[in-house]
Amino acid sequence: MRIAIITGGSKGLGLSLCLQLRERGYRVIEFSRSAPHEFSVMVDLSSPEESRRAILSAIGGIESEPLEEIIVINNAGMLEPIGPTSRKDHPALIANMNTNFTSAILFVTEVVGQFQSIPCRKVIANISSGAALNGYAGWTLYCAAKAGLENFVRALAVEQKQETHPFIPVNINPGVIDTEMQALIRATSAADFPDVGHFVRRKEQGELAAPFAVAAAILRIVESPTLEFGARYNVADYSRG
Ligand SMILES: NC(=O)c1ccc[n+]([C@@H]2O[C@H](COP(=O)([O-])OP(=O)(O)OC[C@H]3O[C@@H](n4cnc5c(N)ncnc54)[C@H](OP(=O)(O)O)[C@@H]3O)[C@@H](O)[C@H]2O)c1
Structure with a gap:
């Protein structure tokens, strides 16, 4: 059996990834709040303890x-709360860091623990962002989480190289995709997100990639026989057409 375990597959990029993985014959387990698929597990990643329980119960026994x-x-990822740090609301700040960072690390950690000794090809792909490398006013939490996770993946790659049956951990920058996340960005005020005009123009100029095309490129990366431990891949280098 080939298995794919993914967070945030209810819509956007994650939905396309789930559908294409199923077409390729993978058994898919997907985690999200809306959990719309027969293969979904309902979980709110803003609660790390709930996330850990849901993940463990969904993957237990598969090994x-x-x-x-x-x-x-x-x-899975979220941008909110968008806006200046001086006006960030404490519960929203915690929910963002839990969703984008803490639960993401819990997810990877529990999966690695469950399957470390299994002797098959194993890949961990972290969907990152240009925001991992660049600072954007209004997106401090998102930028922090994406940067932190990228280095978590690089450190995990160093560890995994020492394992008998390693996972290959990689970061993937998907580029700008036409999803609800981009719609949210365009709907933000310039007071909260000064770069909003840039993203509005990119949409008007047809520069947003379709989720299915980005998902296909991500799967080309993930399935590559020359995947490198800890490397950072750009979807733009793997896109077709
Ligand atoms: N769109 C872009 O241009 C772009 C650019 C760079 C990087 N990315 C990254 O690509 C990934 C996918 O983004 P997208 O554009 O497809 O976003 P999206 O359309 O907003 O979808 C986000 C996904 O994350 C899930 N999610 C969000 N908060 C959650 C929570 N608290 N608990 C459980 N699931 C949660 C959502 O599911 P529910 O709502 O059902 O919970 C949904 O499936 C993200 O990591 C994003 O940072 C996107």
Whole structure:
């Protein structure tokens, strides 16, 4: 059995990834709040304890089945609260860091713990962002979480290289995708997000990639036989057409 375990597959990029993984014959387990698929697990990643319980209960026991490949995709993400740090609301700040960072690390950690000794091809793909490398006013939490997670993945890659049956952890920058996240960005005021005009122009000029095309490129990266431990891949380099 080939298995894919992914967060945030209810819509946007994650939905396209789930559908294409299923087409390729993977058994998919997806985690989100709306959990719209028969293969979904309902969880709010802003609560780390709830996340850990849901993840463990969904993946427990699978390790005893014959596994040929395990693909793990950390994809769920959120931008809110957008706006200056002086006006960030404390509960919203915690929810953002829990969703984008703490639960993402819990997700990867529990999956690695469950499947470390399984002798098959194993990949962890962290869906990152240009915001991991650049600072954007109004997006301090999102930028912090994306940057922190990228280095978590790089450190995990160093660890995994020492393992007998390693996962290959990689970061993937998907580029700008036409999803609800981009609609939210365009609907933000310039007071909260000074770069909003840039993103409005990119949409008007047709520069947003379709989620299905980005998902296909991500799967080309993930399935590559030359995948490198801890590397950072750009979807733009793997897009077709
Ligand atoms: N769109 C872009 O231009 C762009 C650019 C760079 C990087 N990215 C990254 O690509 C990934 C996918 O983004 P997208 O554009 O597809 O976003 P999206 O359309 O907003 O979808 C986000 C996904 O994350 C899930 N999610 C969000 N908060 C959650 C929570 N508290 N608990 C559980 N699930 C949660 C959502 O599911 P529910 O709402 O059902 O919970 C949904 O499936 C994200 O990591 C994002 O940072 C996107």
